[in-house]
Amino acid sequence: MYILGGIDDQVLALVWSRLNSGGIALVSSYSVYRELFSFLINPITSNEPITWFFVSTLSRLLGIGFFNYYNIFVLCLNFIVAFLILRRSRFCFPLAMIFTFSGYLWSHLGIHISLIHTWLVLLGYYLFWKYSDRSIKHAFLLGLFLWFSAAVSNYIGFVNILLFFTYNIGYLLALVLVKWDLKKSKIIIRNVFVTSLTAASIFLLTYLPFVIANYNRTDVGVSNPKDLTRPVEDFVTFSARPWYFFTPSYKNPVYSRFASNLVDKFSTTEYFLLDDYFHGEHAQLFFGYSFMLISLISILLTYRKGGTEERFWTVLSVINALIILFLMLPPFFTVSGIKFFTPGYLLYKVFPMFRVTSRLVIALQVIMIFFIAKFSWLSKQQTLSKKINWAIYFVLWLALLETYIPIKIIKEPxxxxxxxxxxxxxxxxxxxxxxxxxxxxxxxxxxxxxxxxxxxxxxxxxxxxxxxxxxxxxxxxxxxxxxxxxxxxxxxxxxxxxxxxxxxxxxxxxxxxxxxxxxxxxxxxxxxx
Structure with missing residues (x-):
């Protein structure tokens, strides 16, 4: 049996799948183990009840091999959802592949069990686009979806919550800048309130067991997964930097030498925002030069050649991307010893439990993929020559090679x-x-x-x-x-x-x-x- 990702952050789940009845009794009785394995012993009271219920149950039935089946299943689910949502685009297949096999995915596959459900982010953005300006019933269902995504993965839910507010802020600003519509603005504001109230109410009801388990426990604790606050230094370390978006993984077969030299140069600067490149989280920030090129061309051409509707979606998408980008930044930076705070500091104060803000990159990628597929001038043109069409396909496929990060696969030791x-x-x-x-x-x-x-x-x-x-x-x-x-x-x-x-x-x-x-x-x- 081979283990995807090696023995890493998923070690507790791997152990759980191999315990016999005596081991289960020990885990349930010894306070250290009881706390460590609490999310598997009683997944309903965990912070990700849907994921851990299935992992806890099925891994006991199928053994350690379950995790390979699980990763393959989620990969297929990511692709199927992407293909169905993007299917009307001429670039549907390469975009679905780019989404499925992104740098984000390679960074977490096999290691972080709940983080690979990226289909929820793309589905979320699609639902926001489809239903944010509809009826109160749709607003209620969006609130239910936000809860569901958080119950599958806290980080994915966190991304979707930010994306929900980001999308609606972008929508309102785009209405002001491109095509003012007072009636639609009122509907958006009303629905944001209904969705927020719905999600908050369901969160309160369903996470009450977790809150009680976390705050009323008298035995020992563990730093992960129930530690709800993180120091600001963690936010600095695991945030994004603008230059990391242009830094490929040094494990990538194409850019290995170039990326290694680049990271080495960063490390010699002795500036705290340059010399702390952490491959496990920062490598996912690289989209590929080819994908960034296509994204930039799509934005410029659509805004320049499109009508009012196309310009509206271009402005909305750019605003969405910029908001997410700013939130991914370190909480602060220094110039000549003077500290300047960024929007990333807001996340530290409001969501102190989500320290790895570089993971918001999946939202950024979803925004750009969705824009290229649904709104871009390139995607909608029926008169593109075969040469241009094939050139775009080639550049998009190239992004898969650029963002590939070999993952660790070991034989069961x-x-x-x-x-x-x-x-x-x-x-x-x-x-x-x-x-x-x-x-x-x-x-x-x-x-x-x-x-x-x-x-x-x-x-x-x-x-x-x-x-x-x-x-x-x-x-x-x-x-x-x-x-x-x-x-x-x-x-x-x-x-x-x-x-x-x-x-x-x-x-x-x-x-x-x-x-x-x-x-x-x-x-x-x-x-x-």
Whole structure:
């Protein structure tokens, strides 16, 4: 069996699919696991109840192979929805492919289970276009859709909520700038109010279990997924920069060398908005030079050659794109030590839980794809020569190659013998720790093998405990003393340090730990009580 995306942020779901009945009982009883797996144990009280209900149920039935089926299914769903919405455009097929296999998709496929439902963003924009100026009934249904998209994926729901308000602001401004219509303006404002009230009411009712679970819990907590506030530094790190839209992925086979040199130049500037390129999130910002060229040509030609209606949709689309772009910016930037705030700061204050604003790029791409397919002069012309038509097709297909990012695919790893020894040679109630920290994700993945209480799973944080800090301190006397006080019975140690120091050196001259098992690449230490 192969695992798409490797063992990464989806590790909890991978573990859940492999647990036996004893493992399920352990996960439900041990406070650390109970908090970590809460969204799978009781998905209805999670923040994404629709996605986690199906993942929790089907992964238990189908095993770890479910995730490959899931990713293929969502990819097909993304393409089918795009094809159906864009089908009247002469460029339907390449645009649907660009949407389906975007840089955003390659960045999250296999890793972030709920983020790949991009079909909801395109469908949302289509529904806003189709029904925002219709009846109150349609406004109510739009509110229901906003709730549904958030129940599938919080980030996708967040994108759709922003896109909903962005679309209607753009619509009102375009009415003012291009074709004033007081009656339609009143309908838009009324429907925005109805949709907002509907969505807010349903959110309150359906997310009440999550709010209660989050705020009234008395046991330990975890930094992900229920941490509702993030520091402003996270918003700075994971926001978009204008120059990153022109920076290809250094993993792309076409631009590898060029992109690597570009990122290296950024890193030498020592300016905080240039030297922190994070490939996992910033690579998705690149649309491809060819797609950007076609988008620019489409906007200019449509505004220049189109009538009032075409200019209206051009202005609306440009306003929509600019609003989203400004919201993706860092909360602030500095010039000569003076701090200037951007619209991105508004998201930090209003939506502090959504720190990765670069993910709004999917909304930006949807706006441009929708414009090219539905409104652009190029798409509507029936008299384009075959050469021009084929040239446009070629440029659009080229965008697929430009934005391709190879994803990590690994074979299901063999069980490390050290975990089999933990399973056979330790008491079932034992608490273990793993050192160094970069091995904790692997240790969590192997939970179905050893079925013991792991005290330091990755990204685990409470008010008084941080897994990363605790693990990094285990090589010190104070750290081992803390482990003993917390009830830890065994420490599994792998080679550590920059030079890969032997696990045997971990316990040298220590009066707190005792080496009881030794392998070439791992050791088990018992903590002396």
């Amino acid at each position: 063999d069980i490390h013998p050290i975990y089999m020894e933990i399973a056979s040679d330790t008491d079932i109630e034992s608490i273990i720790a793993v050192y160094p920290y970069n091995k904790t994700k692997e240790a969590l993945y192997e939970l179905p093998v050893y079925n013991r209480k792991l005290i330091n799973p990755p990204s685990y944080v409470t008010g008084i405990f941080d897994s990363s800090i605790f693990t990094n301190n285990l090589h010190t006397f104070e750290g081992r003393l803390e482990a003993r006080n917390l009830g830890v019975d065994y420490i599994v140690v792998f080679p550590f340090g920059d030079s890969g120091e032997s696990c045997e050196s971990f316990g040298e001259s220590s009066t707190i730990v005792e080496l009881i098992r030794k392998r070439t690449d791992a050791c088990i230490y018992k903590i002396l009580k």
